[in-house]
Amino acid sequence: MGARVGLESVTQSFANGDGGRVALVDVSLDIAAGEFVSIVGPSGCGKSTLLDLIAGHTRPTAGRVALEDADVRGPGPDRIMVFQEHALFPWLSVADNVAFGLRNSGRSDADATVAMWLAKVGLTDAAAMHPHQLSGGMRQRAALARAFAMRPEVLLMDEPFSALDAPSRDRLHVELQELWRETGTTIVFVTHNVREAVALGDRVVVMSSGPGRIMGEVRVKLPRPRVVESERVVALAQEARRLLDAADQLGITAPRTAEDSHVSI
Numbered sequence: 623m624g625a626r627v628g629l630e631s632v633t634q635s636f637a638n639g640d641g642g643r644v645a646l647v648d649v650s651l652d653i654a655a656g657e658f659v660s661i662v663g664p665s666g667c668g669k670s671t672l673l674d675l676i677a678g679h680t681r682p683t684a685g686r687v688a689l690e691d692a693d694v695r696g697p698g699p700d701r702i703m704v705f706q707e708h709a710l711f712p713w714l715s716v717a718d719n720v721a722f723g724l725r726n727s728g729r730s731d732a733d734a735t736v737a738m739w740l741a742k743v744g745l746t747d748a749a750a751m752h753p754h755q756l757s758g759g760m761r762q763r764a765a766l767a768r769a770f771a772m773r774p775e776v777l778l779m780d781e782p783f784s785a786l787d788a789p790s791r792d793r794l795h796v797e798l799q800e801l802w803r804e805t806g807t808t809i810v811f812v813t814h815n816v817r818e819a820v821a822l823g824d825r826v827v828v829m830s831s832g833p834g835r836i837m838g839e840v841r842v843k844l845p846r847p848r849v850v851e852s853e854r855v856v857a858l859a860q861e862a863r864r865l866l867d868a869a870d871q872l873g874i875t876a877p878r879t880a881e882d883s884h885v886s887i
């Protein structure tokens with residue numbers, strides 16, 4: 623089952639040559655256990671930084687990041703990241719890639735778990751193949767199987783489908799929604815594609831850059847599985863796009879509150 627994630631007034635600065643760069647300013651976000659939240663925003667608005675904070679790879683400069691009621695103090699197997707580049711080990715077979723984390727954590731049921739997850743993502747016949755022998759879509763499927771096999775409470779996805787061709791991406795959108803429904807994992811899905819964000823999320827959090835902050839959110843109450851071509855997805859994506867445009871026009875001035883810009887259907 624998924625865990626609740628909370629960010630409370632999080633500010634994140636990075637030291638650099640000329641004093642420091644603020645990546646995120648005053649970001650507050652509550653994600654319910656088992657919720658699927660999409661985060662959309664332009665390049666550099668702090669989306670990956672936000673995932674790193676939840677993953678525990680980065681500690682906030684100010685504010686608090688919590689999993690259930692405990693502060694996040696570092697990485698753990700309860701939070702797993704999936705990247706745009708699949709990050710599979712090239713020297714291991716698909717099955718061994720999926721097994722890797724399980725065996726490391728001493729799971730005696732590793733073989734059965736691997737077989738089950740390979741079947742769920744349609745890679746049973748590719749079990750003995752190596753990553754370079756797979757298509758981009760198959761590699762991301764293997765990465766998904768590896769992540770879900772660890773039974774994380776929170777799955778952190780950083781533009782995982784951005785490098786795929788449209789048909790592969792469409793198929794993975796449907797499959798991911800199905801896996802999410804089956805597992806109840808909390809998913810935080812980062813993308814710069816507004817339609818993808820709407821198709822996947824229960825809620826789309828819209829961020830702006832300079833520095834990164836939350837501009838507002840769009841709640842998506844459409845039946846699943848959804849696809850990016852759906853008319854209602856496209857219409858809601860326009861709402862989210864308006865928030866992004868408002869951010870552009872505001873430049874770096876004060877954001878509207880989440881309530882001001884909340885859109886619901």
Ligand SMILES: Nc1ncnc2c1ncn2[C@@H]1O[C@H](COP(=O)(O)OP(=O)(O)O)[C@@H](O)[C@H]1O
Pocket residue numbers: 636637638643644645663664665666667668669670671672834
């Ligand atoms: N480790 C780091 N050191 C210095 N600056 C960083 C670091 N990580 C991110 N940044 C800066 O923080 C901002 C947000 O980056 P990032 O979270 O990667 O944005 P996004 O994922 O939305 O493209 C950018 O300006 C980036 O250059």
Ligand SMILES: [Mg+2]
Pocket residue numbers: 669670671780
């Ligand atoms: Mg990024």
